[in-house]
Amino acid sequence: MVRVGEQSLKSDFVRxxxxxILVHNIQTGLDSEKIKYKIKPEKNRIIIETKxxxxxxxxxxxxxxxxSISPVWISKSSxxxxxxxxxxxxxxxxxxxxxxxxxxxRRSGIHDFTSRDIGREVGDEINNSTGAGVNLTNPDREFFxxxxxxxxxxYVDSIRGTGGIPLGASGPIFAYVDDDSSVLSxxxxxxxxCRLYVFAKSKKYFxxxxxxxxxKKLKAFRIMxxxxxxxxxxxxxxxxxxxDILYECKTLVLRPLIGLDKKAIKDYYKKIxxx
Numbered sequence: 001m002v003r004v005g006e007q008s009l010k011s012d013f014v015r016x017x018x019x020x021i022l023v024h025n026i027q028t029g030l031d032s033e034k035i036k037y038k039i040k041p042e043k044n045r046i047i048i049e050t051k052x053x054x055x056x057x058x059x060x061x062x063x064x065x066x067x068s069i070s071p072v073w074i075s076k077s078s079x080x081x082x083x084x085x086x087x088x089x090x091x092x093x094x095x096x097x098x099x100x101x102x103x104x105x106r107r108s109g110i111h112d113f114t115s116r117d118i119g120r121e122v123g124d125e126i127n128n129s130t131g132a133g134v135n136l137t138n139p140d141r142e143f144f145x146x147x148x149x150x151x152x153x154x155y156v157d158s159i160r161g162t163g164g165i166p167l168g169a170s171g172p173i174f175a176y177v178d179d180d181s182s183v184l185s186x187x188x189x190x191x192x193x194c195r196l197y198v199f200a201k202s203k204k205y206f207x208x209x210x211x212x213x214x215x216k217k218l219k220a221f222r223i224m225x226x227x228x229x230x231x232x233x234x235x236x237x238x239x240x241x242x243x244d245i246l247y248e249c250k251t252l253v254l255r256p257l258i259g260l261d262k263k264a265i266k267d268y269y270k271k272i273x274x275x
Contacts, residue, residue, distance in 0.1 A: 001146070001153050002026070002046040002060060005067035005163050022046070022065045022166040025215030029059040032214075042148070047072075057159060063214050064191050065169075066161035070144075072153040079113055079121050082152055086122035086143060087129050089154050095141055097131035102139040109149030118145055165193030167215045172197055173254065174232040176224065176242070177205045180275060181257060182235030184268055187212060188256035189233040196233075199224040208274065226251060 007018035023041055026048070030037050037050040050056050053071050060069050075085035086103065095101060103126070105118035113121075122145065123134055132141075146153040170193035175186035178201040186196055186209055195216040200206040210218045226245055231252040234243070246253050257265060269275050 001070045001072045001155065002048060002066050003068045003070075003161075004044055004046075004065060006165060007065065008044040018065065018166050018169050019046075021168050021215070022063070025063050025065070025166055025168070026060065029063055029214040030056060033059055035059070045146075047153075059214070061159065061161055062212050063167075064162050064164045064193065064212075065166035067163050068161050069159045070153075070155035070157060072146075072155045075152050075154065077109070077111065077147050077150055077152045079117070082118060082145065082147070083121055083125040085152070085154055086145070087125045089143060089156070090126045090130055090132070093141070093156055095126070095130050095132050099140040100133045100135035100138075101126065101141040101143060102134065102136045103143050103145065105145040105147060107147040109147070111147070111149075115147070118147055162191065164191035167193060167213065168195050169193035174199070174221075174224075174229045175209075176232055176234050176238065177201065177209070179235055179237050180269065181237050181265065182233075183208060183274060184265065184272070185233045185235045185254075185256050187272060189254060197221060212272075 004022065007015050010018065019041055023039060023046060026039065026046065033055060035050060035052045035056055037048050037056065040047040048056060057069055060066055073085060073089055075081045103119040103123045105115045105122070107115040107118060126132060127134055142156065144155050167190055173189050173194040174197045175189065176199050177183055177186055183205050186198065190196060190212060196209065196213060197219045198206055198209060199221045206220055226249050229251050231254060232246060233254040233256065236255065236257050243253065
């Protein structure tokens with residue numbers, strides 16, 4: 001189960017457009033790794049069915065617009081089916097009688113029960129069968145249920161995604177890449193949905209950005225004609241001569257790192273695997 005962030009706050013028209021782009025990017029990423037899958041878009045969620053879960057998650061973590069990913073078990077959205085599924089999952093994950101647990105349920109759609117009813121019923125089934133104690137405040141284990149109209153999704157883990165806006169949802173931006181800080185700057189622009197045209201002084205920088213540029217082909221330029229560039233992303237170590245040329249040509253210069261201190265920048269390097 002793939003969750004989205006910012007796009008859920010948009011108008012219906014924009015949200016649907018963003019979701020179409022995100023679905024396309026997911027398909028492109030999974031196809032590139034020859035992963036077999038079926039995809040089912042839902043409101044603020046995308047369900048992907050595949051037996052190659054670990055490989056799929058590895059790709060999904062690099063797709064902009066995804067806030068989190070959870071491998072899920074699926075059951076029908078009836079109390080009886082959810083009780084059965086909850087117990088099976090508790091047993092599969094080896095919940096012991098010495099541990100405490102909590103069931104966190106959310107519900108959308110029209111049902112004759114509430115989210116609290118789901119938590120209580122599934123929790124009772126697990127408690128009675130395993131002997132594990134219920135602790136809603138500070139449990140050893142948590143079981144999550146996302147109940148939809150016809151199907152419910154059970155999960156025990158949430159893997160953080162990249163977030164941002166789907167790549168291709170915003171216009172193209174040129175990126176001048178000559179060191180780690182400029183690579184991070186380009187990455188941040190991509191995270192805002194912008195596809196890139198890159199002038200990279202090293203193939204390793206281009207290859208790094210290409211790994212994240214899922215859904216659109218990353219375009220490389222060997223010669224940079226500043227007079228034809230409307231907007232460009234740069235790092236904080238870009239030489240003054242280059243910046244003077246850009247400003248003289250009235251180019252919009254984007255500097256995403258300008259508000260970050262050294263520690264924050266290093267944290268980003270670690271987060272995206274830059275060094």
